[in-house]
Amino acid sequence: MNHPDTTGNKIIPIVAQEAASPDADDEVMVSLYQAQKKIYPRSVSGLFTRWRWGLVFLTQLVFYGLPWVEWGQRQAVLFDLDARRFYIFGLVLYPQDFIYLTGLLVISALSLFLFTAVAGRQWCGYACPQTVYTEIFLWIERKIEGDRSARMRLDSAPMSLKKFSTKGAKQLAWMAVALWTGFTFVGYFTPIHQLGQSFLHATMGPWETFWVFFYGFATYGNAGYMREQVCKYMCPYARFQSAMFDKDTLIVSYDEKRGEPRGARSRKADPQALGLGSCIDCTLCVQVCPTGIDIRKGLQYECISCAACIDVCDDVMDKMNYPRGLIKYTTQNSVQLGWTRSQTLRHVLRPRVLIYTSILLAVSLAMLVSLALRTPLKVDVVRDRGVMARIVSGGMIENVYRLQVMNATESVQHYRITASGLPGLKVAADQDQLVAVEATQSRWVAIRVQLPYEAAPPGSHTIHFEIAAQDAPARVSEKSVFLVPR
Amino acid sequence: MSDFTSNFWSVYVTAITVVGIAACLLLLWFTGKAKAMTANDNTTGHVWDGDLREMNNPLPRWWVWLFVITIVFSAVYLAMYPGLGNSPGKLSWTSLGQHKAEMEKGEKDVAPLYAKFAGMTPADMSKDPQAMAIGERVFMNNCAQCHGSDARGSKGFPNLTDGDWLHGGMPDKIKETITKGRIGNMPPMAAAVGTPDDVKNVAHYVLSLSGSPHDSLRASLGKAKFGACAACHGMDGKGNQALGAPNLTDDIWLHGYGENAIVAMINSGKVNQMPAQEGKLSDGQIQVLTSYVWGLSNGAKVAAK
Numbered sequence: 001m002n003h004p005d006t007t008g009n010k011i012i013p014i015v016a017q018e019a020a021s022p023d024a025d026d027e028v029m030v031s032l033y034q035a036q037k038k039i040y041p042r043s044v045s046g047l048f049t050r051w052r053w054g055l056v057f058l059t060q061l062v063f064y065g066l067p068w069v070e071w072g073q074r075q076a077v078l079f080d081l082d083a084r085r086f087y088i089f090g091l092v093l094y095p096q097d098f099i100y101l102t103g104l105l106v107i108s109a110l111s112l113f114l115f116t117a118v119a120g121r122q123w124c125g126y127a128c129p130q131t132v133y134t135e136i137f138l139w140i141e142r143k144i145e146g147d148r149s150a151r152m153r154l155d156s157a158p159m160s161l162k163k164f165s166t167k168g169a170k171q172l173a174w175m176a177v178a179l180w181t182g183f184t185f186v187g188y189f190t191p192i193h194q195l196g197q198s199f200l201h202a203t204m205g206p207w208e209t210f211w212v213f214f215y216g217f218a219t220y221g222n223a224g225y226m227r228e229q230v231c232k233y234m235c236p237y238a239r240f241q242s243a244m245f246d247k248d249t250l251i252v253s254y255d256e257k258r259g260e261p262r263g264a265r266s267r268k269a270d271p272q273a274l275g276l277g278s279c280i281d282c283t284l285c286v287q288v289c290p291t292g293i294d295i296r297k298g299l300q301y302e303c304i305s306c307a308a309c310i311d312v313c314d315d316v317m318d319k320m321n322y323p324r325g326l327i328k329y330t331t332q333n334s335v336q337l338g339w340t341r342s343q344t345l346r347h348v349l350r351p352r353v354l355i356y357t358s359i360l361l362a363v364s365l366a367m368l369v370s371l372a373l374r375t376p377l378k379v380d381v382v383r384d385r386g387v388m389a390r391i392v393s394g395g396m397i398e399n400v401y402r403l404q405v406m407n408a409t410e411s412v413q414h415y416r417i418t419a420s421g422l423p424g425l426k427v428a429a430d431q432d433q434l435v436a437v438e439a440t441q442s443r444w445v446a447i448r449v450q451l452p453y454e455a456a457p458p459g460s461h462t463i464h465f466e467i468a469a470q471d472a473p474a475r476v477s478e479k480s481v482f483l484v485p486r
Numbered sequence: 487m488s489d490f491t492s493n494f495w496s497v498y499v500t501a502i503t504v505v506g507i508a509a510c511l512l513l514l515w516f517t518g519k520a521k522a523m524t525a526n527d528n529t530t531g532h533v534w535d536g537d538l539r540e541m542n543n544p545l546p547r548w549w550v551w552l553f554v555i556t557i558v559f560s561a562v563y564l565a566m567y568p569g570l571g572n573s574p575g576k577l578s579w580t581s582l583g584q585h586k587a588e589m590e591k592g593e594k595d596v597a598p599l600y601a602k603f604a605g606m607t608p609a610d611m612s613k614d615p616q617a618m619a620i621g622e623r624v625f626m627n628n629c630a631q632c633h634g635s636d637a638r639g640s641k642g643f644p645n646l647t648d649g650d651w652l653h654g655g656m657p658d659k660i661k662e663t664i665t666k667g668r669i670g671n672m673p674p675m676a677a678a679v680g681t682p683d684d685v686k687n688v689a690h691y692v693l694s695l696s697g698s699p700h701d702s703l704r705a706s707l708g709k710a711k712f713g714a715c716a717a718c719h720g721m722d723g724k725g726n727q728a729l730g731a732p733n734l735t736d737d738i739w740l741h742g743y744g745e746n747a748i749v750a751m752i753n754s755g756k757v758n759q760m761p762a763q764e765g766k767l768s769d770g771q772i773q774v775l776t777s778y779v780w781g782l783s784n785g786a787k788v789a790a791k
Contacts, residue, residue: 029521033547233546387634390641393737400636446636 036229038155039292041138042148042284046311048125055126056135064180067187072410079189085440091371092408092440096378103367110363114356116241118348119250119329124238125306130230133181133223134290137174144170148287174224175216182216228291232302242301247332248347252305254285254296254327255335262296267320278326282316285309285327295327376408377415377474379467384446389483396450398428399482405435405467406442413437414470417447421463422482424452434470449482458486496571503570507560514553593768600770603777608657611774612781621778624771628763629779637782642741642758649783650738654727661776667762670730674755678714688712689748695723696737 069076071089078087086093093100115122124131145151145166157163186208187195198204204212222230231238245251255278262279265271271278279296286294288309291302295309313327334344384400392398407413414434419425428448437443449463463482468475524542525531532540567575574580603617611617626635632643639645644652652670653663679685687708692715693700712723718731725733732740741751741758763772 027523028526030524030542030544031547032517032520032522032544033550034544035547229546229548233549384630384635387638387640390638391743398638400634400638402635448636448638 037292039228039290040148040151040287041290041308042287042312043142044288044308044312046314048307049311052126052131052135052306056132059127059129059132060136064184067184067192075191075193077188078191081189083440091374092376092410094378094406094408094442096406100367100371103363103370106363107360107367110356110360112237112241113244114353114360116244117246117249117352117356119305120245120252121238121241121303121305124231124241124304128304130222130227130235131290131304131306133219134227136177137223138290140173140177141170144173174220178216178220178223179212181219182212182214185215186211228302228304231291231304238301238304246352247336248350250329250331250344250348251299252295252303252307252310252327253299253330253332253335254279255325255330256296256298257335259296259326278317278320278322280316280320284312284316288312375474375476376472377413377467377469377476378406378408378442379465379476379478380404380406381465381478381480383480389485391453391485392450395453397453397484398448398450401447401449401465401480403445403447403465403467403478404442405437405445407437407440409472409474410439411471412439413472413474415467416470417445418466418468419447419449419463420466422451422456422461424455425463425482426450451482451484456482456484458484460484493572496573498571500571500573503564507557510553510557514550514557518550596770600768600774603770603774606777608777608780609784611777612784617774618778618781620771621774621781624767624775625778628767629775637779639740644740645738646779647782648738650733650736651727652725652732653730655780655783657776657780659727660779661772663760664767664772664775664779665762665764667764668730668760670756670758670760672751672755672757674753675714676753679711679752684708684711685749685752686745688715688752689745692723692734692748693745695735698737698743 066077067075071087074087076087076089080086084095086097112123141151145154154163154166183195183199184192189211190208195204195208198208199212226234258277259279260277261275262281263274263276264281265274265276283294285296286292288311289295290306290308291304293300293302295303307329310327310329314324317324317326331339331344331347333339333347339347380403382402382404384402387400390398403417405415414436416434417427417431419427426449428450431448435443435445447465461482461484463480465478465480466475467478522542522544528542529539530542534540564570564573565575566577567579569575599616599620603611603614606614606617611621625633625637629637633639633646634643637646638648644650649655651659653659653668676682676685679688684707687704688711689708690700690702690704691706691708691712694702694705712721715723718729719725719734720731723734725731732738739747741747741756763775767775
């Protein structure tokens, strides 16, 4: 194990001393850090690429388009952080409605589990913003600098006016897309028409400016430069998604039995006569891979399941007049046991998938029902802390409450507040009137509740406030406590 | 710092910080130079459970720059802010200074608002929804603890909505009460009134003043002894706002109702205090609050938002 150290640098023996066959020839010296190797993904077309572009268009149409949709007098989707009101089409949500965000996140997580159990990292390969923006940035790069080989040539060429202008044009296009993305993002929190005006006149607030440029910079950096590094080193989902794979999960696999031994050959040659498998070793699957791996080495943690290698290999197989599917979506069981396509698909319906599906459906249904039955009115009752109880004229015992009445509709509402739970309990006569609350506003109202003397024994009694809207079928009942002094 | 008499701890903290940062840099430099040995199939040679081999997954090199950025950040931070022992940093930042700056900014922000109210009379302000909304908030934060959130008080804490004033209900008097506070002092009067029986008689006389249920014989006997009380409460029992002596004829019982409560008050007296708000509230806030409290008992019901 003694290696001559020619550089004089310290050597850390990562190879365990007792490791099997520590043959000196099998060992290499590597740096503790890995340099990022620039990847030049080759353009690709085919079924899965069309799917990906379809999802790019769909997700970005929603993301870039939604802030411009109007709903009545306002933006259809607007998260007004200052006023703490969240508008989603007809809905007006208060911070108290946070449970719906929780529900949405639970649904997202369960969907991720389900898709991953069925077909691996579908999210990564088709819908993740990192993939989607990388795809957009790559498209720009390709339009301006050319495809893989042209880009590699350009990068290795010395700086020239042409290289400078090509690179400059790409940078400008990238920055425009990135800035527009940052602008759109902030447009969900500040009305986007207003934001556009202040953007053009350079009068955006400090936080708006920060977030437009921060989000823009993140888009530019992640989609332009970090790319697969994000998936490999930064993304937490990548790690736990692999924990949800099993032997019946559809993954992008290379059919080793059929492909090997690989080798170049003439189109007319008979591979069997040459003793070769179907793989012609054209390395196109490596060239199109956005994470720069060789799928023929088997499933690797870098694989984002984008299926670019499937599309390109199917093309090659067509040209060679071989059957498609040397690289395909299949399961480990299917490869090992030689299942047919329908057998493989039948095994998709396994307990794990069924359980994920039923929980997902249950949570989605609960969320929809809850949203549909939601009362556009909320009330918080706070018993006055300073004053326990007092006796007022007419021999009445009086307790004081503060009610926060929250109007979650977009029109002025009038509410009648009544109290019940003890015989003779009533809201003080001079307060027996309607409470008006402005659209989407909340208001604190002090309410005095009176009980005839000796109508209830001394102590604490549960009572209920009923708050009913006069112009809409919104009604809320809130519990509180009435104290009778000794 | 008064509790540190020597410079030792400052030097100690500075040394630990600087040595720590230098050690981090040294570690980065060392790991950048060092090489590791792996098998040429990129496994480390570690094998578990017979066939589970550990791959060599080195950290990406750009990650090192993140460490470098944290070191640069710490150096800049320590130069600008307090952190290196006793050094106050270039910016001389303190939490107290920040608090002061924020308070000044806050006061500057609301100054135009209060300036708008400065020229208004309490009657005008009590009709101004914005002024009343501010008044309500100031009241909730500073007054509601004793007077109740509906300002109707409770035992020992006056009701501010009933038009009955211990120290006067004109705006300038209310303002004086808020600014300077009040001390209401009822001295023990048993000795001046006479025997315990006399005290009881006076209590019934006091009850009779407001037409409350009482023993009329005792009340008529007590009337003769009420002279001891008249110095403050007046011969007619209507009180004296200059002294803070309550009106005994209006059926409002701040410190308890009935014979026992009145007898106890004559025997023991009571000191009741409203704390001064001067210094705690700004002049502008006091002006708005005065109008709010005045408005509570002077009609002008304004729907505050």
